[in-house]
Amino acid sequence: MFSGDIDRAAFVVYFLGAIVPLTGLAVVVDRYVLPTLDNRNAEIGLIAGVLCVGALTLGAFLALRQVMSATIARMDRDKERLSGLLEWSKQLGATPHVSEVLEAATVSAAEIEDAQAAWIFLKGDQDEAPALSGSAGEDADHLYTRNAGAVDEIVTLSVESGRPAMRETSDGEMAIAVVPLPKESGLRGAIAAMKTGDAHFDPRELEALETLSGIASVALQAADLRDAQRNFFSHVTDMLVTALDSHLGFHRGHGQRVAQYANRLGRKLELDDATLERIHFASLLHDIGMLKLDRNQQMTRATCDQHCVLGSRMISRVRLWRDLAPIIYHHHEWFDGNGYPDGLIGETIPLESRVIALCDAVDSMTSDDSYRTPLALEAALEELAQCSGTQFDPDLVEAFLDLARDGLIEIGPPPMA
Numbered sequence: 001m002f003s004g005d006i007d008r009a010a011f012v013v014y015f016l017g018a019i020v021p022l023t024g025l026a027v028v029v030d031r032y033v034l035p036t037l038d039n040r041n042a043e044i045g046l047i048a049g050v051l052c053v054g055a056l057t058l059g060a061f062l063a064l065r066q067v068m069s070a071t072i073a074r075m076d077r078d079k080e081r082l083s084g085l086l087e088w089s090k091q092l093g094a095t096p097h098v099s100e101v102l103e104a105a106t107v108s109a110a111e112i113e114d115a116q117a118a119w120i121f122l123k124g125d126q127d128e129a130p131a132l133s134g135s136a137g138e139d140a141d142h143l144y145t146r147n148a149g150a151v152d153e154i155v156t157l158s159v160e161s162g163r164p165a166m167r168e169t170s171d172g173e174m175a176i177a178v179v180p181l182p183k184e185s186g187l188r189g190a191i192a193a194m195k196t197g198d199a200h201f202d203p204r205e206l207e208a209l210e211t212l213s214g215i216a217s218v219a220l221q222a223a224d225l226r227d228a229q230r231n232f233f234s235h236v237t238d239m240l241v242t243a244l245d246s247h248l249g250f251h252r253g254h255g256q257r258v259a260q261y262a263n264r265l266g267r268k269l270e271l272d273d274a275t276l277e278r279i280h281f282a283s284l285l286h287d288i289g290m291l292k293l294d295r296n297q298q299m300t301r302a303t304c305d306q307h308c309v310l311g312s313r314m315i316s317r318v319r320l321w322r323d324l325a326p327i328i329y330h331h332h333e334w335f336d337g338n339g340y341p342d343g344l345i346g347e348t349i350p351l352e353s354r355v356i357a358l359c360d361a362v363d364s365m366t367s368d369d370s371y372r373t374p375l376a377l378e379a380a381l382e383e384l385a386q387c388s389g390t391q392f393d394p395d396l397v398e399a400f401l402d403l404a405r406d407g408l409i410e411i412g413p414p415p416m417a
């Protein structure tokens, strides 16, 4: 530890800078000065002088060492707090949901402040006062219930004034520190920490809490934006899928059923979350290009070619959906190269497209649409097995048949919109 190294260095400096010269002085006095003195009082005075110098040096060293130890201990605590803040800032930055950021911010506040409880309060436009939005610490709920009036009062004061606030009880049994979220973040709220039993917050702890409040507000804004994005995409996708269903007039719920099969198949294949998310949205939107085609037009190979290209072009214009475009473009490729639009072969076809192609076919065979009699699941699975290696990726067919054997594939009425 840093403090241990400094302590050892101080002893070495004391030994070389004080003990060695003083010992040398004592030897010189003893050998060369004392024999020349014939006055007993002068001898005693000289010895006392040397001893006094030694005692003063030792006293000064001990006092200096104590100051150094206190300073180093404070530096160690600051370093620990800074490392904690850096660690938490990384975690908060990577936290995707607002609720998770609120939880992480209070846990970090309690840890960094070494406090028994920490809370975060947020004030919406319609709220009269900041409302408790997250807490951490074993006794957080109990402490808040017992001190709700005092805590709410100091939090409101801090949020309204935009300044940190601290309060301690006169018996030192309880201390609370509150820092507001920075006004520039556009959020109104505060982080509070409470200590009990010989409780005290020093100014450095308050500074650390202010830094944490800044980090938490940035993370909250980012998570809120991500939540808004997710909400937007999920609802816009719903609207597009509904529009597609009503445009085609048949095949209602096709996109949702394909997404359901594809999600199960993706999980069976243990695909990562990002791939599963791409598969989900691309399944829902795979036939979106049909919106650009005349619904009365007969579905020929040329028309089908077009819906892949048109759909991929439509989706590629949405920046956050751009990675879905190639998946949609290739969802009618065959594993043996006899598909369209590009006639890609095997694993050159994106995995997500191969998954959707298989699930699309299963639903087309089994759903009650207007142009063919639906097959029972067993018959559809048989057809799937026959087309393994030609139309479909054999590994995916295998995994899908496993799912069906485990009873995880159900065909039925389209899900409700």
Ligand SMILES: [Fe+2]
Pocket (backbone or CB within 6 Å): 286, 287, 307, 331, 332
């Ligand atoms: Fe299609």
